Amino acid sequence: MREECFVTGGTGYIGQHLLAQLTAKGHPVSVLMRKPEGLPALQQLVNQHGGDGSLLSAVAGDLAKPELGLSAEALLQVQRAKVVFHLGAHFAWGLSLEQARAVTVNGAVRVAQLAAKHGSRLLMLSGFMLENHAHLRRVGVDLEQPQRTDWPAVYRRVGGYEGSKLEAHFKVLECMRALGGELTIVHPATVCGHSQTGHILPAQPLAELISNLASGKLSAIPGTAQHWLPLVTVDFLVALMIAAALDPSQVGQQILALDEHTPNLPGMLGVLAERLKLKPPRRFMPIGVLRWLLKIPGLPKLLSTSPESLDFIQTTRFDTSATKALALKYQLRWPDITQAMQTTVTYLAR
Ligand SMILES: NC(=O)c1ccc[n+]([C@@H]2O[C@H](COP(=O)([O-])OP(=O)(O)OC[C@H]3O[C@@H](n4cnc5c(N)ncnc54)[C@H](OP(=O)(O)O)[C@@H]3O)[C@@H](O)[C@H]2O)c1
Numbered sequence: 482m483r484e485e486c487f488v489t490g491g492t493g494y495i496g497q498h499l500l501a502q503l504t505a506k507g508h509p510v511s512v513l514m515r516k517p518e519g520l521p522a523l524q525q526l527v528n529q530h531g532g533d534g535s536l537l538s539a540v541a542g543d544l545a546k547p548e549l550g551l552s553a554e555a556l557l558q559v560q561r562a563k564v565v566f567h568l569g570a571h572f573a574w575g576l577s578l579e580q581a582r583a584v585t586v587n588g589a590v591r592v593a594q595l596a597a598k599h600g601s602r603l604l605m606l607s608g609f610m611l612e613n614h615a616h617l618r619r620v621g622v623d624l625e626q627p628q629r630t631d632w633p634a635v636y637r638r639v640g641g642y643e644g645s646k647l648e649a650h651f652k653v654l655e656c657m658r659a660l661g662g663e664l665t666i667v668h669p670a671t672v673c674g675h676s677q678t679g680h681i682l683p684a685q686p687l688a689e690l691i692s693n694l695a696s697g698k699l700s701a702i703p704g705t706a707q708h709w710l711p712l713v714t715v716d717f718l719v720a721l722m723i724a725a726a727l728d729p730s731q732v733g734q735q736i737l738a739l740d741e742h743t744p745n746l747p748g749m750l751g752v753l754a755e756r757l758k759l760k761p762p763r764r765f766m767p768i769g770v771l772r773w774l775l776k777i778p779g780l781p782k783l784l785s786t787s788p789e790s791l792d793f794i795q796t797t798r799f800d801t802s803a804t805k806a807l808a809l810k811y812q813l814r815w816p817d818i819t820q821a822m823q824t825t826v827t828y829l830a831r
Contacts, residue, residue: 489513489566498719501532518540534623544588565596567605574787576641585645593653597662604726607650609670627651640789644748658659670711670739676816679828699764709745712740714821724811740818756826
């Protein structure tokens with residue numbers, strides 16, 4: 482069935498691949514764009530990723546503006562959407578609470594209100610740390626009564642980007658519960674390049690890690706032999722999102738998009754370094770020491786590493802049985818994650 486869709490964050494990395502897979506399946510998509518004049522370039526990118534750019538139309542708007550900055554005409558277009566995919570977020574390290582909240586929290590709530598008001602199904606991208614409950618408690622999230630969380634304290638602990646992602650998640654759950662809207666949440670691990678082409682954008686966290694390794698800035702392994710940075714390929718993630726968004730049984734569900742075969746950090750750095758024809762780092766550096774070192778002015782810039790990025794490196798393992806069941810139901814093949822890491826390095830080195 483071809484469903485009209487509305488996508489926020491469609492110009493971003495995951496968004497481009499989502500648009501490609503949606504249009505390849507024949508779904509017409511309206512894309513929220515701060516610069517709608519960029520539509521032809523986006524259509525071209527989507528065609529390059531195997532989609533059909535002619536099925537895209539731009540809707541001028543901004544997550545940070547009241548009513549998303551939509552004109553009356555744009556609102557009519559958006560109302561027709563059966564499914565809303567919300568991916569838009571302000572991703573950068575070192576954001577203030579105000580900067581991050583304006584787009585990532587307030588924008589998410591606005592999208593949720595719109596979807597609920599017009600009876601559209603909402604699929605929102607959160608993040609895999611939301612499934613790490615011990616971590617959430619450690620950083621101050623009240624899981625029993627999230628509305629009692631001291632959010633400014635959480636932002637101080639985890640930084641603006643992650644603080645706003647955590648807050649947005651709980652605010653959207655609360656909003657959809659109050660309005661009776663249909664919501665499915667997908668929690669992606671750190672996103673790896675496309676399993677076939679290796680396509681990734683340089684600002685993606687994994688691309689930054691590879692760049693640090695290539696330039697010799699990563700001379701020690703953060704954490705211990707048990708630490709890992711779970712990954713998911715962008716193509717598998719997007720296929721899972723579409724399957725979940727169109728399946729009525731997934732309303733109210735939260736899905737973890739994470740490949741449990743991702744090697745631990747020493748193994749991951751070994752695979753990446755080998756493809757870069759470099760020696761991998763062998764020494765370990767405790768996360769606490771690294772976090773402390775990164776407080777030294779100038780060091781985060783010198784090492785191209787933000788202390789905020791360290792929170793994603795943990796030892797926690799996750800239960801992915803529901804994800805596996807969904808993948809099986811739609812015959813989605815899990816790409817080989819080690820090969821995908823290698824293909825990503827090759828793409829970046831091209
Ligand atoms: N990549 C990962 O490893 C990862 C992991 C877990 C979760 N996620 C989540 O997945 C989602 C997509 O991530 P991504 O890596 O694809 O991000 P990205 O490449 O940084 O793209 C961000 C998108 O948000 C849009 N955006 C930013 N501010 C906006 C505003 N004020 N109004 C409207 N749109 C705005 C950007 O549009 P412009 O083109 O106008 O800037 C862009 O389309 C995010 O919610 C992110 O938190 C990502």
